Amino acid sequence: MAHPLHPDSVIVADLRRDLTSAGYTADAVREVWGPIADDAVGHGLHGPALAALAGRDDAPATLARLFFLGVATPREHVDRALPTVGADGLVAIGIARLDAGSVVPLALLRPQDVVDARGTAQWWFASDLDEAALGGPLPTDHVLGVGGASLTLAGLQLDTPARRVLDVGTGCGIQAIRAYRAGAAGAAASLVATDVSERALAFTRMNALLNGIEGIQTRHGSLFDPVAGEQFDRVISNPPFVITPRVAGVPEYEYRDAGYAGDDLVAAFVRGVGDVLAPGGTAQLLGNWEYRGGEDGLQRVRGWVAASPVPLEAWVIERERLDPLAYAELWVRDGGTAPGTPGYAALVDAWLDDFAARGVEAIGFGYLLLRRPASGVAALARYERITHPLPDRDAPLGAHLAGALAAFDALEQRDDASLAAARTIVSDDVTEARHHLPGVEDPSVIELRQGGGLARTVEVDPALAALVGASDGELTVGQLSDAIAQLLEVDAAALRADLLPRVRELVFTGMLRLA
Ligand SMILES: C[S@@+](CC[C@H](N)C(=O)[O-])C[C@H]1O[C@@H](n2cnc3c(N)ncnc32)[C@H](O)[C@@H]1O
Structure with a gap:
């Protein structure tokens, strides 16, 4: 106790x-x-x-x-x-x-x-003693401190203001406290942090005080129960998404597992969050999804979004995919049972049996950004894999994600004619790499590389490379496209039709911005 x-x-x-x-x-x-x-x-x-x-x-x-x-x-x-x-x-x-x-x-x-974006600061977080301090495995009601996943989600938080913020499964309070600092909660804002663990809520209250923050309300209960009937502009959650076999002898850690089968907790979160989002509100969470019986895991997430009774837009990024054995070993070790120690093999077997029973071939991990469209019509549906290393946590991604959402909305307002009439500017962090076969003058591959944001690399053809290279805000996209068509001696209308969707993509990714 x-x-x-x-x-x-x-x-x-x-x-x-x-x-x-x-x-x-x-x-x-x-x-x-x-x-x-x-x-x-x-x-x-x-x-x-x-x-x-x-x-x-x-x-x-x-x-x-x-x-x-x-x-x-x-x-x-x-x-x-x-x-x-x-x-x-x-x-x-x-x-x-x-x-x-x-x-x-x-x-x-x-x-x-x-x-x-507001600079650097120093926080303190109290949490339960970890394995090293305890000298043994964690108790199942352990309240987690700030870990790698906590910092990842904290960095992903959109930096745009939100008046009412909800942190589901607050643990030591890191996400709520991060949301407060981001200015997400203004003077009149409400910031609600929930957890099924009363001890976690007590740590959150202590950590809010320790960091000089007033006004975080803590509420006890599962998922959205404590806020039924309320709506928020921003929901943040690093939920207990770890997939755990439901058999005797497998510990159920409150900090990582809410007692659901398979990936049902993330599915329930996605299906339920629309009800507590105000129109225009966004939810950000981390999650796992299973690849079952030949079905793509991201397709499964798409199904959860589609099953939401409230229309939801989604941008889901898979960061990692593990096979069942690697997943089992990761979480058995996380629970304090090391390879070669008694119980290790039995626990790994329990995980593998559980995955086999559902036909699970792999488990994806990643970031979910969901938005309840203010218009009621869901336009954004982007499911992608970005598995390369991202820039350091010192450059939080939240501002980049917010920029991408704003770019998406701006692009939605423009049909192709309107985009052709717009001017674009290439972002400062974009560089171009050209790869030539030995002795050949024309490049066989041209890549645009993004230094910040999601550090994307996009392969482009000479026409798009020329358009990006000339994107300094002077000429419109249409004027640039027509000039390039003349230079390459190709049909101008066909080139525009080919370039415009790719210009849209580059604006969404932040490689180009609308002037
Ligand atoms: C992975 S921890 C995240 C803690 C913290 N938010 C962070 O980012 O580090 C998940 C938290 O969810 C809580 N939790 C477990 N089951 C829950 C449920 N059904 N509803 C809400 N929270 C739950 C756990 O007690 C734990 O504090």
């Missing part, structure tokens, strides 16, 4: 001040133990970090030992590092207990850098 949390607003505000004065930042922690130990901590290996901390009792080192690694620390060091709250304050809010002269952590409390 986990220790209860008491996110008392006065003590947590004092803690925030103490952490700030102590200089307990992500940079300071990296500095305290160095890059090699830092990488090792990322892999759940604390030995090198503990060695680097040996003999140090300055504030960043004390806090890194206690709250980053989750190791008991002498009370006098803690009282010195946190002079206002001291060890007693930590006990009062439920994130530590006292044992003789030591402070024993009951939660992790880690600094987290944030970089977005």
